[in-house]
Amino acid sequence: MEPDSVDSKGLWCAQSLWEFLESKGQEYAPFDPKRAHRIYAKLAPMLKLEHLKIIHILGTNGKGSTGRFITLGLLQCGHRVLHFSSPHLWHFRERFYRNGGDVSDEELEEAHRALQRFGFVCEASYFEYATFLGLYLAQECDFLVLEAGLGGEFDSTSVLRAHLSVFTPIGVDHKDFLGADIESIAGTKLRAMGDNVLLAPQPYAQSSLIARAIAKERGARLCELGIIESSAQLCTQIEAFCACFGLESREENEWWQAYRAYVARYGYAEFLAQNLLVASFVWRFFGLRVDCGNLAVLDLRGRCEWLRPHILLDVGHNEECARALKSVIEQSFGQRRVILVYNTYFDKSVRHILALLKPCIQEVWIFPLVDNPRVIARSDLEAILGDLGIVYRDFVREEMRDSQDYVVFGSFSVVAGFLDIFEGELCKTN
Template identity: 25%
Template sequence: MINGLEIYKKKWNIETDRSIKPGLQAITAALAELNNPHQKGYFIHIAGTNGKGSTGAFLAAILRKHGLTVGNFYSPNIEDLHDQIQVDGKPVTEEEMDSAMARLSKLETPLTDFELLTAAAFLIFEQKKPDITIMEAGMGGRFDSTNVIDPELAIITSISYEHTNFLGHTLENIAWHKAGIIKKWKPIIIGQLPEAARNIIENEAKMLHAELILPEKQIDIELKLKGRHQKENAKLALEAAKEILLLKFNHDMAENALAGATIPFRFEEIYPNLVMDGAHNEASIKALVETIKEQYPGRPIHIVMGILKDKEYTKILRHLETVSDHFTFVDFENERALPAKTLFSENRSKIKTIVKYYDILPVPNKKEVTLVTGSLYLLSNLRNNHFEMFENYRIQKK
């Protein structure tokens, strides 16, 4: 579900397939009809189970600090589809999206929702001409609709179990999909990967004569984005910036950019005693649990959770139960959402309840830290319903 897309489809009478159909045939044909906008730019491609958005935000911040204009294609959205397509940190406007959709409405090739949004992104980047565009893969990599580009550099942030019904049930299968973004003779930067996954990536890189780069230097600066995993993401972005900027790279400017970089819903305090984090799979939940212990030692934690039905919610609950015995489960507006009653029945905590997602605010217990997690779609719904409250607090914090 891409929030806001239906409005444009209805306005421009565009029919799409809302299912997920990995493959490049349709998007390639559609882009050919549009005179191949994806071939007119300098691209960086990012894939990975977790860390794609943060790494892209870190890298964009460094490049902008060096005077470059930077496009970003994120997945999924925070508020709606406009923030998935950004130039210099500013979401695409309704007018720019209308212009893209007007052209897309004339396509003869039928597309899925995500393919349509990807094509719109390429048209907008073609029109706005950023110096560098950072494309985040939606799912996997090899057959993801973003993989029509020939990037100057690729990054694989992490590999763990995700979307197993599409990507396969082993780390080797999943790594094979991620490895599809590696291009011949172009460098590939990788994060800390499990050995089984790393072997697949190394073999693909060797076959394509792609230089494999593993950053070694630690990041010692204080980041706004909290957690040990964010320092790993920052390290990847720093290495990528060095590859892109070469002699123009300034380490002090890069570190200054990293220190100030932010992205919504990455352990973000959006109101006093209320933190939102978009962790939604076992690996990211493990990182979240570590960050909770690091940031709030000794504080009672109240977990508010909603999640999609295709996630490993039982394993996720077991990890979260190590830092909290107070849970609230919520139903939220998404056709793929897992019923809150399922989470309630699987949960082992002492205190648990079910509420409508908009009933969790305001936070009544000042001793507790309330942490909302499980799905970016849930967090997006909450932000949209309480936008004015959250924005006022964000401005006050500045």
């Protein structure tokens, strides 16, 4: 098929990937729900994806860590894997984790040039184009672990028919795009399900009810997981899981011991441990045995990450994240109140998040975020903190002390900015 991306003078598009992405504007710009499907219908015949097993990760919280755990297990079993995730902390290439490491800028530029042969891809939005780059980069892989963006049925990642749809906990977020209540948000996400569905434990009962209704309507096989806290509970869940998907059940007592040892070895928070359990059911779906004793460490930064015994770092953007973090703070610091290094975006539930964390907070240090139109106005954040009776001040790295406990929490920009400062100091020291 002849490429159609030449301009009126017959010249190839000369924009680099970075220039092209910059021309797309904000990642969360208004979108056309049919555009990604329209582009993919034309692009699919040019890609070699027939052999690719698709694992589609949807939900609100825990998509990144669940997807990465899945990927680490697939890699241990010798498979070639691309994990597509978003957003990124520092570099766009972080979204494309292939066979154990981020792809290079050169590989991304090559994928961009290949896609630019077909002019119809140029109408894609920022995130849609990132998705198509991921598809191109996954052509030589066995598995594609594909993390959805903020949407569900209209998300560009939903252009593919997944072998397994995995729904992490669905919470209230992105109301401007997805709806004002959990029913609207869950419905939009869950309508992206394929024929085989794994539903992680849900914070809202409505999500489970909606999932069952959609699965029944479509004839999809749905397995709902509950919280697993013992070997006996794991065995019960495995039996139900295998019955749902027509798989052979097997003894897992030794696996449970290795799993608990792995979680303890790296000090994972309980919600990360549960995300790993969800990943383990994905491995079982594909008939894989993963040895937790030799599983690589989670290598996604900022997911309840301990930088020092007194510094905890976590990306969080809604009330469910705040509740999970509050539990970690209480378990880790006991009665000691922490300094919360915080900032976020204007469209988040800032008041509810801070109200949840207030019992654990000594004071808030506002982390500076500049040149970002999504950041909450300083005056609005100060008003919320004042109303809640929380003492606040500006973040000053030089005033952090080893005798005080700190939790760095908020948007990806906060986490990236703090890590830049923290690791920059380590480089100077070393």
